[in-house]
Amino acid sequence: MKIIEGNIRATGKKFAVVVARFNGFVVESLVDGALDALERHGEVNEQDITLVRVPGAYELPIAAQRLAQSKKYDAIIALGAVIRGSTPHFDFVAGECNKGLAQVSLQYNLPVAFGVITTDSIEQAIERSGTKAGNKGAEAAITALEMVNVLANIEGMN
Ligand code: INI
Numbered sequence: 388m389k390i391i392e393g394n395i396r397a398t399g400k401k402f403a404v405v406v407a408r409f410n411g412f413v414v415e416s417l418v419d420g421a422l423d424a425l426e427r428h429g430e431v432n433e434q435d436i437t438l439v440r441v442p443g444a445y446e447l448p449i450a451a452q453r454l455a456q457s458k459k460y461d462a463i464i465a466l467g468a469v470i471r472g473s474t475p476h477f478d479f480v481a482g483e484c485n486k487g488l489a490q491v492s493l494q495y496n497l498p499v500a501f502g503v504i505t506t507d508s509i510e511q512a513i514e515r516s517g518t519k520a521g522n523k524g525a526e527a528a529i530t531a532l533e534m535v536n537v538l539a540n541i542e543g544m545n
Contacts, residue, residue: 391537391540391541392537392540393533393534393535393536393537393538393539393540394533394536395428395429395529395532395533395536396428396429396430396532396536397425397429397430397431397461397532397535397536398429398430398431398432399432399435400429400431400435400461400462400535401435401436401437401459401460401461402425402431402435402436402437402460402461402462402463402464402528402531403436403437403438403439403451403454403459403460403462403463403464404418404421404422404425404436404437404438404439404463404464404466404528405438405439405440405441405447405450405451405454405463405464405465405466406418406438406439406440406441406466406467407440407441407442407443407444407446407447407466407467407468407503408440408441408442408443409442409443409444409467409468410467410468410469410470410512413468413504413509413512413513413515413516414466414467414468414516416516416517416522416524417466417467417468417502417504417516417517417522417523417524417525417527418438418466418524419517419522419524420516420517420522420523420524420525420526420528421464421466421502421524421525421527421528422436422438422528423525424524424525424526424528424529424532425464425528425531425532428528428529428532429528429529429532431532437454437459437460439454443467443480444467444468444469444480444481444484444503445479445480445483445484447465447467447484447487447488447503448483448484448486448487448488448490448491449487451463451465451487451488451491451499452487452491452494452495455491455494455495455497455499456495460497461497461498461535462497462498462499462500462531462532462534462535463491463497463498463499463500463531464499464500464502464524464527464528464531465484465488465499465500465501465502465503465527466502466503466524466527467484467502467503467504468503468504468505468506468512468516469481469484469503469504469505469506470506470507470508470509470512471505471506471507471508477505481503481505484503485501485503485505488501488503489501498530498531498534498535498538500527500528500530500531500534501527502523502524502526502527502528504516504523
């Protein structure tokens with residue numbers, strides 16, 4: 388049996404982190420978690436990481452698309468927080484963000500990690516951004532690191 392998998396060390400690979408400013412009080416903790424994971428676990432050089440900020444989660448796909456088009460990156464990590472309010476805005480923003488990022492990933496054949504937390508409450512968002520439910524930014528970065536290596540190994544490049 389042949390098993391292909393990937394580790395999470397990606398020294399020399401280039402990563403773009405695209406970040407929504409909306410709900411910045413939780414999103415900045417996701418950014419800290421993602422950068423820490425890339426540098427400490429992935430051993431990625433700081434100069435190989437590009438951080439792009441956009442207004443909200445709805446804008447993440449278009450920025451990810453431009454980054455993917457540039458062909459400069461081995462993976463993209465999208466970070467944001469969509470917190471449900473009393474309007475249908477949540478479903479539109481979360482749905483389009485999720486759909487758009489998945490589309491960019493498949494269209495450009497590039498790992499796009501989904502580090503966008505979608506929660507019913509601010510409390511749940513805080514729990515997922517570095518408190519009792521972990522840090523979804525760090526988890527997304529680890530996923531991107533692994534996917535870069537899995538895809539390289541599938542292509543037999545390693
Ligand atoms: N953007 C978010 O990133 N999170 C949210 O919770 C959110 N809510 O709830 O409205 C949100 N809205 C802004 C949206 O992403 C766009 O920036 C805006 O609609 C302009 O296109």
